[in-house]
Amino acid sequence: MHNSIRKKGVVFTILMSLTFFVSAQNTDLKLWYNAPAAEVWEAALPVGNGRLGGMIFGNPGKELISLNETSIWSGGPNRNDNPDALKALPEIRKLIFEGRYQQASKMAAQNIQSKGINGMMYQPAGDLSLEFPGHEIYTGYYRELDLASAVAKTTYKVGNTTYTRTVFASVPDQAIIIHLAADKPHSLTFDASLLSEHDSKVSVKSDNELYLSGKSSDKDGVSGAVKFETGAGIKQQGGTISSDNGVLKVSGATSATIYISIATNFVNYKDISADEKQKNAAYLHAAMQKDYRQLSKDHIAAYQRYFNRVKIDLGKTTSATLPTDQRVAEFAKGNDPQLAALYYQFGRYLLISSSQPGGQPANLQGIWNNKMNPPWGSKYTININTEMNYWPAEESNLTEMHGPLIEMVKELSETGKETAKVMYGAGGWVTHHNTDLWRISGPVDAINYGMWPMGGAWLSRHVFEKYLYNGDKEYLKTVYPALKGAAQFYLDFLVEEPVQGWMVVSPSMSPENSPKSHHDVSIAAGTTMDNQLVFDLFTNTIRAAEALNTDAALIDKLKKMRKRLPPMQVGQYGQLQEWMQDLDNPDDKHRHVSHLFGLYPAGQISPYHTPELFEAAKNSMKQRGDVSTGWSMGWKVNLWARLQDGNHAYKLITNQLTPAGVNQGENSGGGTYPNLFDAHPPFQIDGNFGCTAGITEMLVQSHDEAIHLLPALPDVWRDGSISGLRVRGGFEIEHLIWKDGHLDEVVIKSTLGGKCRLRVPDQIRGERLTVATGGNPNPFFQSLEVKPAIIAANANLKPAEIKETLLYEVDTKPGKTYKFKIAN
Known part of the structure; x- marks a missing residue:
């Protein structure tokens, strides 16, 4: 409060009148x-x-x-390919397979790293x-x-x-x-x-x-x-x-x-x-x-x-009458469920405000930046951050806001053709871990960060995921060339590793991390995330081609190559291995948890189909710890939601909704600024979007052959409701209500028709509802059929603890609404 009102008795009167003013409005x-x-x-x-x-x-x-x-x-239109890469590629791969990582990294820095152009900066108007x-x-x-x-x-x-x-x-x-x-x-x-x-x-x-x-x-x-x-x-x-x-x-x-x-x-x-x-x-x-x-x-x-389109009610306490910055400061001290709901809707507000049809995608700070030389150039960091911006797009009913990212993928599929050809002698297209307004596709920054030719694989996931929500084959036709081109690159780029004969990405890295035994050298072959990304890309391309009834020969190639990809592995600490070799350090608290891409956002790790991998992923999460940078904590909300632990997911929300600078950990432990912007620190908007997606995942999931209701409901949200969420298969959750921690009612609209399969924590009843058995015949809910895990003999892996659920299903018709109630 300004010093002009700091007169005896006046400050109390003003604060009281302000309190009455605020409490009188919603x-x-x-x-x-x-x-x-x-x-x-x-x-x-x-x-x-x-x-x-x-x-x-x-x-x-x-x-x-x-x-x-x-x-x-x-800057202006430019390219940053390094043509020296092609000639050096065989020798770099040879050094990696021989375990000579220092030499491989040095050679890659000399021949693959960009020759000085590392992306342009997003700048303020004034x-x-x-x-x-x-x-x-x-x-x-x-x-x-x-x-x-x-x-x-x-x-x-x-x-x-x-x-x-x-x-x-x-x-x-x-x-x-x-x-x-x-x-x-x-x-x-x-x-x-x-x-x-x-x-x-x-x-x-x-x-x-x-x-x-x-x-x-x-x-x-x-x-x-x-x-x-x-x-x-x-x-x-x-x-x-x-x-x-x-x-x-x-x-x-x-x-x-x-x-x-x-x-x-x-x-x-x-x-x-x-x-x-x-x-x-x-x-x-x-x-x-x-x-x-x-x-x-x-x-x-x-x-x-x-x-x-979306409304959310997680309950309300007296904390809701306080100013927002005060609520953030006190969130960890008590239960303020309405602040979590406000933060959820703030994420949706930010996406609407920073990503409109026909425009540019939201960058590292959305569209808000006051610095001529912002942190990381406020570019598009595509080894997670840009993708995280769009995690809430489809599920929180903002599909139109997804459009700018889809267009950027199409544009990168054009600029990335030259990079694939000049640098790697491959067809299709490739981009690395960063891009900008000019759609550069070569490596950006030092080789320890830039040697990651996987940006196209991850971004391509978005063009297919959008189809799983809308079921629109005309849309799929417009994005299929980008999807096909990304897959073609890896068909050409994968190389056989000499120990198991697996086909792997090399050279690459597990984003921004390195095994302790490699002395801060990140360059590697066949990292777990790369294997998951290529598996995901091949599978999505196969499904897209089959849906469009095209490219039978390509489908056959992709299926054969997919079989040769490395399986996920469980290492000596019962963890999901981050690298092809068992190199994980259980004390590693790195902000990136890249090897868990298969758990979220992909659906390759399932408590029902891959319980060993599910338990190993949980062990990896425990070992990596909670407190980290803001965006990393946003990712971890989603990961714990997929692990069906709502209380742990809520703990990460609590860490996220802590004033910036309070948490202690890597890079000061993230947190939230007074205006609810996410703190990396400094400000990065991806943590806001990641947490919004995470709250959705706590309440509804649809990646694992069914629409799973309340998979990770925390104890503090005893009563609540949410309406307007979209799920895969063209279904919309018109209303979901829970009381005393149990499902009470759900109303679902079908836009495409077809089998609607529900996984629920409680018995429900509804017209034409039957108990579900076997695989889900709905083509939007296909199982991924991942390879069986390789488990280390000394892994000491415990059986996965899985919540008991029930499976129901109903045949739906387009445009019809279906209501299900708790069975008394």
């Missing part, structure tokens, strides 16, 4: 605070329309809106600065982000006048809208200016339009080629508006609406020929034709079309 879907963000970016509140992003600080005297546009990146003279002293402060409407609001008093600011990023009008209002006429006076760290120029066109033109930065010898323009137009009610030396000045108004537009010369990853000034003027002038009321109405309708 804050279930609101992040709210009783203090401004000051200069702390991680306390500001995000708005976005998929293309434009804004961070609102809520400072009364000097407001700042930090601005982003998704195509403002350093800031809108608003100065309000006399507003440094204020009372009754309150700010919020309403997830129900995607509107940020700030209110406070100066003297007897109440000032209100609302901000939103409109999809229909492609602008950020700021509305300023005073409850007393002619009380609003402020200056507006545009600022940027780029080489830029500010100009005024008429007294109510301000423009900033700039160009992105150079990097790695690639000249900055993205030209951009930001526009700010103001329409005021009452008072006057004028301009002075690049500043718009509003005086004596009652209200004002500020329209923010940004445009660049970007057309696509290989074309930057657009006229950014013409585009920007079109955006700005079209938006300024509408008044604030119409802009707000159109924005909310467009946003709620997506957001309102």
